[in-house]
Every structure is written in C-alpha cells, then in structure tokens.
Amino acid sequence: xxxxxxxxxxxxxxxMGMALVSWRYLWQTTALHRSEVCVRTDERPPPEVPxxxxxxxxxxxxAGVGELYHRLFSVRIEDGVRGPGDLMEQVKEDLNLAxxxxxxxxxxxxxxxxxxxxxxxxxVRMPGPWDGPVRVVGCGPDxxxxxxxxxxxxxxxxxxxxxxxxxxxxxxxxxxxRPSSALVNLLYARLRLAKEMQLNMWVRxxxxxxxxxxxxxxxxxxxxxxxxxxxxxxG
Numbered sequence: 001x002x003x004x005x006x007x008x009x010x011x012x013x014x015x016m017g018m019a020l021v022s023w024r025y026l027w028q029t030t031a032l033h034r035s036e037v038c039v040r041t042d043e044r045p046p047p048e049v050p051x052x053x054x055x056x057x058x059x060x061x062x063a064g065v066g067e068l069y070h071r072l073f074s075v076r077i078e079d080g081v082r083g084p085g086d087l088m089e090q091v092k093e094d095l096n097l098a099x100x101x102x103x104x105x106x107x108x109x110x111x112x113x114x115x116x117x118x119x120x121x122x123x124v125r126m127p128g129p130w131d132g133p134v135r136v137v138g139c140g141p142d143x144x145x146x147x148x149x150x151x152x153x154x155x156x157x158x159x160x161x162x163x164x165x166x167x168x169x170x171x172x173x174x175x176x177x178r179p180s181s182a183l184v185n186l187l188y189a190r191l192r193l194a195k196e197m198q199l200n201m202w203v204r205x206x207x208x209x210x211x212x213x214x215x216x217x218x219x220x221x222x223x224x225x226x227x228x229x230x231x232x233x234x235g
Contacts, residue, residue: 030207031220042070042228046157046176049137049147053119059148064155064178066185068228073173073221075206080169080215084142084162087169087213091160092116092144098208104201116144148177153194155180168218171209173202199223
C-alpha cells in the first residue's frame, strides 16, 4: 500500500507541474514546428563527458530506462542587440534569466556564485518530485552543457548554445536523455505527461531568450525529436 501511495503522490506532483507550466503555453500564439522520428541509431550521439568529471554521482543516458530521446529546441532571433558570446555570457551569469522560474529555478550548489565553470553543480527546483541535480561538463564562449546526476528524473545531457545564422542569431537547447526509472518512463514515454511538460518549459525558455537578446523570435520555435532504439550504439 505504501508503494502505491508513493506512486499516486508522484503522479499528483507531475500533474501539478504540468498544469503550472502549461498555463501560459495555452495562451501563447507562437508557432511551434514539431517533428518526431524513430531511428535505430543516432547520427548525432551525445558528446563524451570528460573523464575527470565522471564519478559515482553521474547519471549518463546509459543509466536510464527505455529509448533515448534526442531533442533539439531552437529559435531564430532577429533584431537582437547581442552576439552569441555576449548572450551566453549573460545567461551563464544568471541561469534563471530566461527560465520559467515559477516551475523551474536553478540553484548553484557547488562552484563560484558569479561564474560558470567545468565541474560546477546546480539543482533545478521544480513542482512536486521535480528536483534535478546537474553538473557542468562542457563550457565554451557560446555554449555550456550539463550531465544529470543521481536523483534527476532523466539520465543524460543537455546543452545550451547560441550560434550565428546569417544576419540572425539561433538559440538552441539540445538534450540526449532517457527516463531515469521505469515509473518516469511510464510518465514520459507512455502517458507523455513529462514529455509535454519538458517541451512547454524549453519552448518558454527559447522565447524568453529572444527578449534577453533584445530581439524577437522569427518563425516560432522548432522542436525536433529523435527516438533512438539501439542502446548499444550510444556513448
């Protein structure tokens, strides 16, 4: 009975989070360009995590359950006043600058408070059973990348980056992740609750980044999803 009650509590937390993050999404008129394909292997597998940043707390995609979901969220920004480096420097200084903080807020748990460097750790506080610990495993002038840590509902990596595209700027969030447990797999892949909540959250992040950049989203937000079946081919 205690186990069933725990599942009910967890599901209630997910539903509450879904309602919160979806409220603004329901009222927005931004065009969303969605595509999803199922592939045997991924032509763009997750990057290698530097060996010196791997320990028993890491939760790479191989530690997850079910299919790997490779997702790319992107927005083209026009009339922006910041280049890729300037924009990402500002985001690194405050990860909550574009985050929908009523449902996802970053708190630094390891590292200098006024900078973002390799090995720094954060926890993302979210409604219900949403807390997500992560570690910085990639950091460049125009990007940074996290690996999930034990306790996160996903197992994998996520990268934030800004790249020039002609006269425009493209901001991208790319994830390579599996659900961390059979229950999360049920909520993500079967019931699709977590999957849609993730989409809504990162769509809002992309749109907020356009405002941070001093510009506006051009042509909406694109969401590409690749469901990868072959576990053995992934890093």
